[in-house]
Amino acid sequence: MNVSEPIVRRKLSDEVFLRLKRLIVSGELQPGDEMPSERELMERFGVGRPAIREAMQALANMGLVAISHGERAKVLQLTAQSIFRQVDVAAKIMLSSSADSLEHLKSARIFFERGMVRDAAAKATEDDVAQLRATLDEQRSHLGNAEAFIAADMRFHSQIATISGNPIYVAVSEAMLGWLKEYHTDMLIWTGKEKFTLTEHEEIIERIAAHDPEGAEQAMIRHLERSRALYSIAAPQP
Structure with missing residues (x-):
């Protein structure tokens, strides 16, 4: 890596997304597990609700979680079809x-x-x-x-x-x-x-x-x- 490269500031939602994805990739959250609530994640990461929701939607767009209205998001089982x-x-x-x-x-x-x-x-x-x-x-x-x-x-x-x-x-x-x-x-x-x-x-x-x-x-x-x-x-x- 070039040490003179400028440091790029990530959006809060991007940082939240990376941390949540790490929980899934590491196996800390398994297929079928519920994701922590928005309030829990807000307190854990020290960010607002919009950053949490944007990160969660990004996970859903990748097929990693399923979001249902009024319920916590759930980690999905990845398959070749999905x-x-x-x-x-x-x-x-x-x-x-x-x-x-x-x-x-x-x-x-x-x-x-x-x-x-x-x-x-x-x-x-x-x-x-x-x-x-x-x-x-x-x-x-x-x-x-x-x-x-x-x-x-x-x-x-x-x-x-x-x-x-x-x-x-x-x-x-x-x-x-x-x-x-x-x-x-x-x-x-x-x-x-x-x-x-x-x-x-x-x-x-x-x-x-x-x-x-x-x-x-x-x-x-x-x-x-x-x-x-x-x-x-x-x-x-x-």
């Missing part, structure tokens, strides 16, 4: 502002899912395969209902991620699917492409059930390359 939720809005804004970003996301999803389905084909149990078949049957029953059909489609891919036993796979899968859903074309249900989806999902299940990683990967690539045109920045969902 971390991705923190960037959800920013990711959607980035995608909406650039067609290139959407194409990059589609390509990243294919790269990710081809490895994920190989893992699923190696590890899937009979119960895992039965759950995938049940979701496919549900999806088939939703022909004519685009919203329910797409929801079942997303669940199918999330179930494949779950087979790995890796919660980060699940979080990444759910995040990508959620971001892409904003750009799913309204024409899906009227163009007959949903029937291609069902056939492709069935082939993926058969390759997973046969514990055929290579075949499962190729089936997934065919499915995602064919369906990538269904996501368009020209028609985002409101």
Whole structure:
């Protein structure tokens, strides 16, 4: 550090934020614990209520605490899903502002899912395969209902991620699917492409059930390359 650098005076709320974050990071406050009351914190740090509230809101914005009206804030359990939720809005804004970003996301999803389905084909149990078949049957029953059909489609891919036993796979899968859903074309249900989806999902299940990683990967690539045109920045969902 350069000793000649000017000393930067922190806002009181920034200092309170750092001290509160330290309590969580150190483990002094555990997930599920209530944060000290505003009055306790005011006395402890010698600051006013606005600094406490601003610091607490900053913690909430980071997903470290949950604030409920009339109750003390509670420390949250950090998960891969909760971390991705923190960037959800920013990711959607980035995608909406650039067609290139959407194409990059589609390509990243294919790269990710081809490895994920190989893992699923190696590890899937009979119960895992039965759950995938049940979701496919549900999806088939939703022909004519685009919203329910797409929801079942997303669940199918999330179930494949779950087979790995890796919660980060699940979080990444759910995040990508959620971001892409904003750009799913309204024409899906009227163009007959949903029937291609069902056939492709069935082939993926058969390759997973046969514990055929290579075949499962190729089936997934065919499915995602064919369906990538269904996501368009020209028609985002409101």
